[in-house]
Amino acid sequence: MADDGMLLNFELPSDAFTVQKTFKGGNWKDRLTARKSAEWGRQKAQDRAAGAKRIPDFGEVQSEEEELIVAESRPSKKARTGDAPVSKHTTTAKPRTPKEAHRGDVLPKTSNGEVISSLFTFNPASTEAAAKVAQPGADERDDAPVEPSNAPLSDELATFTNLGLSPSLANHLLDKLGMKAPTAIQRKAVQQLCAADTDAFIQAETGSGKTLAYLLPIVQRIADISKQMKDAGQDFSRESGLFALILAPTRELSKQISSVLEGLLSCCHWIVSGIVIGGEKKKSEKARLRKGLNILVATPGRLADHLNSTEVLDVSKVRWLVMDEGDRLIELGFEQDIQKIVSVLNLRGRMPATVPGLPERRTTVLCSATIKANVEQLRSIALKDPVSIAVDPSDHAEDGLGPKGQSFTAPSQLKQSYAIVPAKQRLVTLVAVLKQAFKRKGTVMKCIVFMSAADSVDFHFEVLVGDSPAGDDAARLPSTNLSRSGKIPQGNTIAETRTQGLAKACSSTDDEVQLFRLHGSLQQITRTNTLKAFATSSEPAVLVCTDVMSRGLDLPNVDLVIEYDPPASKDDHLHRIGRTARAGKDGRAMIFLMPGCEESYIDILKEGKPRNLTRHDADELLKKGFSPAARVVAETSWEQAATEWQLEVERWTTEHPRHLEQARRAYQSHVRAYATHVAAERKIFDLKQLHLGHLAKAFGLRDKPGSIRVPGQRPSSAAGAKGKEGRRVHAGKNVGGKRKAGNAMEDVDPGAVMDEREARGKMFARVKAMGGASEFNLG
């Protein structure tokens, strides 16, 4: 049995459980808990050594003392019943009410009504079907070389000059940007868009160079126009006209595109580009537009706003319109803005242009790694008879809307895995994975952890940094190497607005790991600076963020992507994991799934055709992450180390009002975001199956879920705090009211803007479905 295997394979040092550990710090409750935990461990080891107590089989009833890490005298409980099997200490022999079942793994409530449950008991077991998929650690055994699918071409004939680019542009790519050959999608797109004026979809894997695939032909064509103007005796300058517009859904992505463009244009300095994305005074943007630009990168809201109010913005000569991450533009509700932009372009584009070489008609290009049916909306608004530019057209449906069956693939060299982690163990397992990832110097340089809500990002940032605001020593959280040093580290404290800190939870004495946080509710300047600091960090670094970072961003040296909270849709999954394994480089991605219905997501993971999809279990990950280093005298087992760390987090969370509110907020936002999965995936991420009591533990909470209430709502963003921008993002579709143009919500955190009433409605429905509010339900 899986459990037996796990238990019997403990590689405990011979002195494990024999050293009497003195527990210092914390309050009496924590010290008692930790001491009893150690006693429990010692007793278990002695029993095992004496052969006095057999480790029970899966499904067998276990004594109450063994159910609990913290043994307390209390009346024996009946076994849990439920749909899902329960690991380690479970039975179906004696039916229990849901209420009793939930109590089985907890201490009686403390005087203030808190509930302290064990990390290792009453966790639902993985379903058998999923367990068969792969064996733990299989990725370590698979060393077979694989051809990267998004790398530059190695074919000798595949040169930029052969694609029709001018020698000066091709030499610039080689000499200044270090690009010897085009990628497959660049070869196709450059050839097509240099030669023809037809609308197009560009669809290729993440990290395959789509940005240059549309920028190169535009720059080449505008360079040709400038030449023809000169030949005709006309000067070409920034005032000659705006020829190309590039739209992107987020400010970060717009800035990135703008910087790639500037890099290209340094070989033809007479072509001038600019950017309007909001986040700065409109006056300065207007000033820039007044001076004249040949290529403009913009977010749709801001551009629509300027088309309304900035008279100097002349779009009559625009002949290229690119919508990068086109599907995301629709998901985020930019449809109306785009409609408006296109109608203005259509209207003003009818005016005769006296520019030699300027094409008659405008070419509109839609670009994404995932182009799907909702892009139909864009097609009807903006595209006419588009051609599909994809790496392998034989894989593509005739309508040009992505691969047949809508299954998009991840880069072939990307190693994908999933971790089956019960709700209670989520936080501690995340720390274990991070500790393990950064254990060996140089293995992982940068890691991105995706979460579903901004509140959750903030909470986890503070937990992983392990400090509290200045002057709040009583609430200081120890690092995970507490057991090694025996001391609570002093030093840095974090201010509430801080977005960077030392990740004590996953740093070791030899290796420090920097931690960053990012989401759409931060001020734009903070976002820009934080992203830059993460991108340029020369130290190992972790970025905890929402999906605002999932699209298009090209951050160097990202080796590992962790989807701690599952993505809202399978397309989001591909974009998230696509932040690693870019342009032929290696990368790893891991998604956390809970045992039970979430395991059906494995089938969706397989749709992306991963080369080797590896399974991990929480115990395996915890053991790797929390086992003491070989050179350190082992005082505790990994189970104890994990438990101690969890208890410290719970104390830190529950004993300080600000932390408690933050944890509760994070928990609530997480649950709300959980309800926003696309309809097709809602059976997999089923709110009704979510064990709220267990989940609360992963937020360091000892509250009964029913008592978790947070006053007020988080302001949705710096500008969103004005209260006008709230939109509902549900089931991958904008269903909310009109967004104010040019605000800071160009990048929306679905978790942050999910309609509260709707989410609460779902929660109440769930409570009803479970036959009334038990102590573990939100009611």
Ligand SMILES: Nc1ncnc2c1ncn2[C@@H]1O[C@H](COP(=O)(O)OP(=O)(O)OP(=O)(O)O)[C@@H](O)[C@H]1O
């Ligand atoms: N021909 C090339 N040779 C080498 N590197 C390249 C080449 N083209 C692009 N790159 C690099 O590949 C990386 C990914 O490019 P880009 O961001 O355009 O990918 P993408 O396909 O748009 O990805 P996503 O779908 O995630 O937006 C960038 O770092 C870029 O500099």
